[in-house]
Amino acid sequence: MSGAATGPLTGSGARLRRGAVSLQSISKSFGAQNVLKQISLDIASGEFLTILGPSGCGKSTLLRIIAGLETQDWGTVSIDGQVVDHLRPAARIIAMVFQSYALYPHLSVLDNISMPLRLSRLNMLQRLPGARYLHPGTRRAEGEIKEAARAVAGILRIEELLARKPRQLSGGQKQRVALGRAMVREPRVFLMDEPLSNLDAELRVHMRAEIAQLHRRLATTFIYVTHDQAEAMTMSDRIVVMMEGTALQVAPPKEIYENPNDLSVARFVGSPAINVLPGTIESDGSIDVLGARLRLRTTLPAGARVDIAARPHVLSATAHTDAPTVTGRVVHVENLGADIFVHVGVEGAPAPVVMRHDPALALTPSLGDQLTMVLPPARVLVFDDRGRRVSASSDASVEQHAHV
Amino acid sequence: MSRDASQPVTGVAGVPSRRHGHRAVAAVLAGPALVLIVLFLIGPLACVALLSLTDYQLGAATLNYVGGKNYAEMFSDRVFQKSLTNTLLYVAITVPGSVLLGLGAALLIEADRGLRTFYRAIYFLPVMATLIAMSIVWEFMLHPQFGIVNQLVKALGLSRIDWLQNQSVVLFTLCGIGIWQSLGFNMVLFMAGLTSIPKDLYEAAAVDGANSAIDRFRLVTWPMLGPVTLFVVVITAIRSFQVFDTVQVLTKGGPNKASEVLLYTMYSEGFEFFRSGYASAVTVVFLVFVLALSALKVFVLDKRVHYA
């Protein structure tokens, strides 16, 4: 089972490192529709990688290609340095947790968890009912399998459910059984396809923590597909943001949030969504945003159109300042307790600008108020007209000049 | 790790192609069924059409193409004419009888709780029971001298009727047995249709002021059951066209061809006189009627009937 796990990632310690996945130019189309466009990705052994994207972006297809349930049109999938394109799912030594859990409805929890081991360790004759009474070797193997299944059930704290059928379980219990079935075969890689989306909100938060703990405990590669940014942000070592079949950015959660390389990524991650305002490069190189002048240096020529994006918590209200500001009327106030989000209708902005307001501050803006907000140049993000991130450095000389 | 990844997967040497999905597996799984479909359904169907154009007789060494001769002979044959009109008459009587009684039984049984399961079981019993055995029981009950039916008729002061030997009565007797046998089947189909009517429609109707059972029937039950009724009519017609068991065992098409029906004609020509070509022509006529009804069901009704 460990024979495949040789390669550059074999760890320095005594423990064999395995589960490094490498995708090379994976492409896939269904009919005329290109679902995946040249996806290349290297996933390190033991990493928790989340593929995040809206529904229909190709993230599940990519996962199914890694699993061997779908065949790519182009490109290769390798696990631990070995090309696995020709291998059936079971031969790839991976495990998958499905959105609907996919438990065998006619089998008990114990049998569900045991199934992958029964299929890999027992031959067809041994799996026949009653074989254990005729053949001591089968009896021993069955005993070992049951032992392994019980051990997994112990880790997941579902020992008392082993005799039940799936229909007698709650959603969270089914989820644990599905995890158990994945764990029991000690896979090189866990593949999870929206495993929490059928749970209610509270349980989802709880299972999020459990899966993260499980990952730390098993130290195995997890590839996790979701459309829920909270899941991606809280559990992952790295996130792949996918849109329309393309991997837009691969980076740790903090980086994805603070430093998105594409406007789509910036818009998709973060709640409430990032504010996007139209801007133009002026002749002196600074950026004009609805009358505010951001003293930033970019490589773009004068006259180029750009989009300026600022997260709600970056904005702040002010009475009078030298810093660039935008002004508008408060159209809506959302009080979430720990945060207050103020929606401000700014003339020229495509949508109301959302600003986080600290409830600790004395004056909470109310509906209809005139509000002036500071756009701190160092903290806004600049994107070109194709949505690509443009590096922008604050121009010290310009700024100094303004202060004098 | 090779960077030369821009090849199609199928191009990798020695890698079995899985691009065509599950072709080999599908051949293994569906192959036997496909072979049997050709052997026992499509093949024979084509053969019937072809045989009907020949003079083939079972056991004969040769067969000749005779064009439409079988059909010409058939349509000028008094027995066939009788057979066709009898069959149509049988369908025309059995279908409304069986459908209306089935509908009435379903509505009445579902209208209240009392003895519901009991009635349903009793009415359904003839559907389960071997028709041949029950035909023989009916023959015994309809016996001209000591049959219970005639004893009752006599007790009522009427004269005995020779149910199965009287030319003008026999077909109606067979219709009666047909209705008796099939009404329970229609009843359960209607019951399924009734249970698929959303309960809140009745509640909405009650709120709208439909208080009597007749109002509820007109406002909710009938419009919802209409498509089911059409469906039941068509499948009862298809089944009625296939009347054979009662005729074969009780009357042999007699007396004087008064109960001759299409399948019995086909049976006696094909399997008693072994005139396979001619019997095939009869089969084709039978098939035309059944296929027309089936097509009606598949292409018109199945789209309109919705079972939850």
Added chain:
Amino acid sequence: MTGNRLGPFARILRHVVLMTLAVVIVAPFVWMVLCSFKTQSEILSAEIRIIPHTWAAVENYTAALTRVPMLRFLLNGVIVTLVIFLLQVLVNLPAAYALAKLRFRGRSAFLGLVLLCLLIPVHATAIPTYIMFYKAGLLNTYASLILPFTISVFGIFLMRQFFMTVPDDLIDAARVDGMSEIGIVWRVMLPTAVPALVAFGIFSVVAHWNDYFWPLIVVADQALYTPPLGVAFFRLNDQGTSYGPLMAAATISIAPLVIAFLLAQRRFIEGITLTGMKA
């Protein structure tokens, strides 16, 4: 339409109408069983007597079982219906799975063929099939009774409809677990399809236990008679001379299905309704 919603008058009227029709419907069964207990002279007597005057049950049933090999007929019925059903499952379940869950070229053509064949009534193929068995020398065998029914396009259609509702995830999970496609058919699809399979099984067993047309054509040897042929044969043999034993034979031949029906009424009615609506 649940609950007691009728007034007292309507309730009584409902029972009067339903009970009257019920008496007519059940009369042949009651009369058959009663007469199977009566002596020949009592049956032939002019007066109507419901309950037997002298009991002849033992004589009649003994005659029914010994004058013709009735038990043999019943055994044949069991063999033929069960083997037909088992082969139908073996042939049609994998095909239904392939149609519902596998992607392959020609799938829609195959489905079209199945739907087309649904329209063909069994009687239409009788002549060529008979000729085929005649040429193959298979007339008068169990094979001729069973083989034409091993293919059931209706079974394929019904099971395909059911399999369509099985989530794809379950099948993918089985593949990841290491099951082959054939393993999936028997170890995953079959157990999940038990309700649909029971319905189809009831439909199939009822249809073939009661079938008269095809056995009548292909079987001449008494040793191969199924119950319907057996009863018809009994009647021909003993016509007019012994109604008691004849009614006993009829009772015996319908008893297995009727008893099964009375024991599992709901399943039978559901099965026949489901198959009736799809057929």
